[in-house]
Amino acid sequence: MSASLASTATSPVWFAAGYPLRAHNTFGFDVRARVACRIEQEADLMKALGDPRAAGLPTLVLGGGSNVVLTRDFDGLVLLVALTGKRVVHEDDDAWYVEAAAGENWHDFVAWTLEADMPGLENLALIPGTVGAAPIQNIGAYGLEMAERCARVRAIELATGTAYEFDAADCGFGYRDSFFKREGRDRFVIASVTFRLPKAWRANAGYADLARELAQRGLTQARHARDVFDAVVAVRRAKLPDPLVLGNAGSFFKNPVIEAGQFDALVLREPQVVSYPQADGRFKLAAGWLIDQCGWKGRALGAAAVHERQALVLVNRGGACGTDILDLARAIQADVLARFGVELEQEPISL
Numbered sequence: 185m186s187a188s189l190a191s192t193a194t195s196p197v198w199f200a201a202g203y204p205l206r207a208h209n210t211f212g213f214d215v216r217a218r219v220a221c222r223i224e225q226e227a228d229l230m231k232a233l234g235d236p237r238a239a240g241l242p243t244l245v246l247g248g249g250s251n252v253v254l255t256r257d258f259d260g261l262v263l264l265v266a267l268t269g270k271r272v273v274h275e276d277d278d279a280w281y282v283e284a285a286a287g288e289n290w291h292d293f294v295a296w297t298l299e300a301d302m303p304g305l306e307n308l309a310l311i312p313g314t315v316g317a318a319p320i321q322n323i324g325a326y327g328l329e330m331a332e333r334c335a336r337v338r339a340i341e342l343a344t345g346t347a348y349e350f351d352a353a354d355c356g357f358g359y360r361d362s363f364f365k366r367e368g369r370d371r372f373v374i375a376s377v378t379f380r381l382p383k384a385w386r387a388n389a390g391y392a393d394l395a396r397e398l399a400q401r402g403l404t405q406a407r408h409a410r411d412v413f414d415a416v417v418a419v420r421r422a423k424l425p426d427p428l429v430l431g432n433a434g435s436f437f438k439n440p441v442i443e444a445g446q447f448d449a450l451v452l453r454e455p456q457v458v459s460y461p462q463a464d465g466r467f468k469l470a471a472g473w474l475i476d477q478c479g480w481k482g483r484a485l486g487a488a489a490v491h492e493r494q495a496l497v498l499v500n501r502g503g504a505c506g507t508d509i510l511d512l513a514r515a516i517q518a519d520v521l522a523r524f525g526v527e528l529e530q531e532p533i534s535l
């Protein structure tokens with residue numbers, strides 16, 4: 185893969201001071217970086233960090249910028265990860281092992297695996313962002329989390345330039361969470377991810393919206409991963425805004441998980457509450473439903489708004505800044521807490 189080639193004389197590519205980040209965050213916030221440089225080869229990374237232009241500056245790693253709220257200009261070095269390359273690294277009787285560099289577009293990668301007849305990632309179609317961002321928040325949708333398909337993550341420690349291979353257990357995956365979002369935050373740059381795609385394929389089509397869409401297509405039993413892929417794409421297009429059209433970062437809050445005792449009390453007051461029992465006896469609540477019930481769906485505070493078709497998604501209607509989105513988020517959290525006694529945790533990182 186090109187990601188492992190040595191740095192060339194022309195890379196990394198440095199940009200003029202005050203580099204605009206608008207195209208590098210899916211909310212489309214109009215903020216700037218003091219300096220920015222594009223990482224095209226793994227070796228570019230240490231070259232960039234050792235450059236006098238980076239001396240003493242904090243660093244921010246951006247892939248697709250799909251999980252970040254940039255509230256102000258970044259007074260430091262922004263590393264734009266543009267490592268590319270994808271290939272099958274290993275195949276045995278049970279699975280294909282496919283490696284993709286961090287800068288690859290996630291959806292294009294998923295489509296590529298299917299075109300090569302390697303199913304397994306179809307439920308995660310159309311998630312915005314890059315391959316390198318996927319493990320950080322353990323992207324998930326329609327009954328699948330990337331953790332279930334992750335074999336290993338190659339990450340480079342910023343302080344030393346040492347490359348580490350994390351297997352799935354080392355990644356500490358949880359619901360929209362990982363080692364890289366917690367202890368490893370700001371310490372590593374993800375260079376590539378290797379996925380294990382089992383050859384024994386079975387459609388994972390139990391998620392309500394997905395099952396409904398497949399049934400509408402006359403596919404009560406999806407026989408091909410392509411059918412699931414197409415249905416996921418259709419459901420997402422119908423419900424979730426395209427960041428290129430309406431700035432957003434997907435779900436803005438995690439679905440909260442509460443203790444059984446709290447759930448029992450809540451369900452007495454709110455019998456309609458949408459919930460999913462967890463293996464550990466707790467209950468996950470649909471944050472979109474909670475927000476919707478508080479009357480926020482489609483409402484706006486200035487140019488920051490709650491999406492009309494999915495209350496869990498906050499959008500930039502044009503000209504909003506990061507603090508406008510955070511003000512809206514705080515107002516929503518306060519209302520949900522007051523009515524349901526439940527705290528909503530923000531999903532994207534704010535800076």
Ligand code: EPU
Nearest residue numbers: 325326327434435437438439458470472473476494495496
């Ligand atoms: N709901 C409402 N009103 C709304 C939104 C949702 O009543 O405005 C209800 C729905 O009717 C449904 C329930 O809430 O009964 C769940 O809604 P949905 O199926 O749309 O999923 P979600 O829980 O809101 C999660 C993920 C999404 C993922 C979908 C599908 C999180 C934080 N979000 O959303 O992930 O696409 O399930 O699997 O877990 C993301 O993380 O950025 C993201 C988009």
